[in-house]
Amino acid sequence: MFDCAKDIRAYHDQDVTLPKTEQDAMRDRRNSNRSRLRNGLAAAGKPAPLEFVKQGSYAMKTMVRDPDNDYDIDDGVYFRKEELVGERGAEMTSLQARQMVRDAVDDGKFKRAPEVRRNCVRVFYEKGYHVDLPVYRRVVTSTVFGDEIHYELAASSGWKRSDARDVSDWYEDERARSADGVQLRRINRDLKKYARSRYSWRGGILSGFGISVLLTERYRQNEREDRALYDTMVAIRDRLNWNLQVAHPVTPGDYITSGDDDARARSFRDKLTEAIDTLQPLFEVDCTRERALKCWDKVFATTFFSERLEEERRAAVAAPAIISSAALLGSTAAAAAAVSSAGGGRHA
Incomplete structure (x- = not known):
């Protein structure tokens, strides 16, 4: 990936x-x-x-x-x-x-x-x-x-x-x-952000609490933040393919979802599948950074990732000019110092 x-x-x-x-x-x-x-x-x-x-x-x-x-x-x-x-x-x-x-x-x-x-x-x-x-x-x-x-x-x-x-x-x-409780909370926020990334989804998708419960069940820790998020998405999707019911974590016999075909849980499962499919180009050997970031943009319905790439490119173009200017200033200063130390100048 x-x-x-x-x-x-x-x-x-x-x-x-x-x-x-x-x-x-x-x-x-x-x-x-x-x-x-x-x-x-x-x-x-x-x-x-x-x-x-x-x-x-x-x-x-x-x-x-x-x-x-x-x-x-x-x-x-x-x-x-x-x-x-x-x-x-x-x-x-x-x-x-x-x-x-x-x-x-x-x-x-x-x-x-x-x-x-x-x-x-x-x-x-x-x-x-x-x-x-x-x-x-x-x-x-x-x-x-x-x-x-x-x-x-x-x-x-x-x-x-x-x-x-x-x-x-x-x-x-x-x-x-959990293996990494700090990362777990970040992934929790990322999943909730994804579930609310389109206004049309908000009224019919699993609640943030339901997402948090599923996360604690299927969190996949990884040193790479993107891999942890992707693997957790897959694990939760697969879990919902097996069972759409989400039990309340502290109230025995109570459920966050309604029945074994809960519409909101099904919607979250289907949206996870869309995200997983959107990210498949990242597993291709010829995937470029630009293509990968566009995929993440599409997942979260944002331009954050592409804009981040543009900022990197602008910084890369500006860097040589900054280095050249610094080198020129350094050379000028060195020459002036040499003249001064040799007693040169028009009044010598």
């Missing part, structure tokens, strides 16, 4: 992963949202959050850059069960808990008001991104062995046993256990 390892790594670092400035901005948005919610709850005489827990791709550090700022920041808000009671002292339903959070976070300054969704409260921002606030309650059960604690999500179907930390802990364990 034609070696484009440095190019794939450069693409990841420059066009895939979020720059630190954007990461810092997201953290600021999250913290502002937390303060807004705390203040809103206090003003309404509602219970204060027990804690906030970041989750999803934001917690797993697998978010990818999006030209339209279509970012989904997941920030779970936790309450004590015994404090989630209605006006008449009855236990809050999962819908009432989400409505409480929605009302508290809406300070009237949003262009689009926060909304209650099936499993969260969504806060919209003008720049295109949004913050999802899943609502949880901590349940303490007394037993002969002491208190047992678990958490429940305010889902559309009612209070459902769940804890966002379980997924984050699972991913970190898988990443740390």
Whole structure:
């Protein structure tokens, strides 16, 4: 396979992963949202959050850059069960808990008001991104062995046993256990970037979480970044050819996909096949760097790789001129020094 390892790594670092400035901005948005919610709850005489827990791709550090700022920041808000009671002292339903959070976070300054969704409260921002606030309650059960604690999500179907930390802990364990956990996370981002590389794909392709689960199953470590990405693509495609179902990693009996012919998983499998086919010229003995980079451009629907080649060519053309200028300046300086040391010049 034609070696484009440095190019794939450069693409990841420059066009895939979020720059630190954007990461810092997201953290600021999250913290502002937390303060807004705390203040809103206090003003309404509602219970204060027990804690906030970041989750999803934001917690797993697998978010990818999006030209339209279509970012989904997941920030779970936790309450004590015994404090989630209605006006008449009855236990809050999962819908009432989400409505409480929605009302508290809406300070009237949003262009689009926060909304209650099936499993969260969504806060919209003008720049295109949004913050999802899943609502949880901590349940303490007394037993002969002491208190047992678990958490429940305010889902559309009612209070459902769940804890966002379980997924984050699972991913970190898988990443740390892999042959190269740092590369695994980069490949994870690359695959998610590919899945979102065409707008027409976004509504019908496997979720980023589903892609992350498949990656942990079939990651193929390699010293060459391009080979690791390609081999992982093939391994995941082959796995989906065998079985389109993707099990939830921390919830026994639960699946990310729907049935054994899930349309989104099938779509991701087919798009991986397209990418694999597009990259076949890289295995030909007469493959050139230009041809190889054009193939990677086509895979990611970008011009990054071809532009990188053009920059290299411009640098190669400019280099001799720079060297010649430096040599000329050096020769002139040397001649002047020789005249000076010999006592020459018009006043000699």
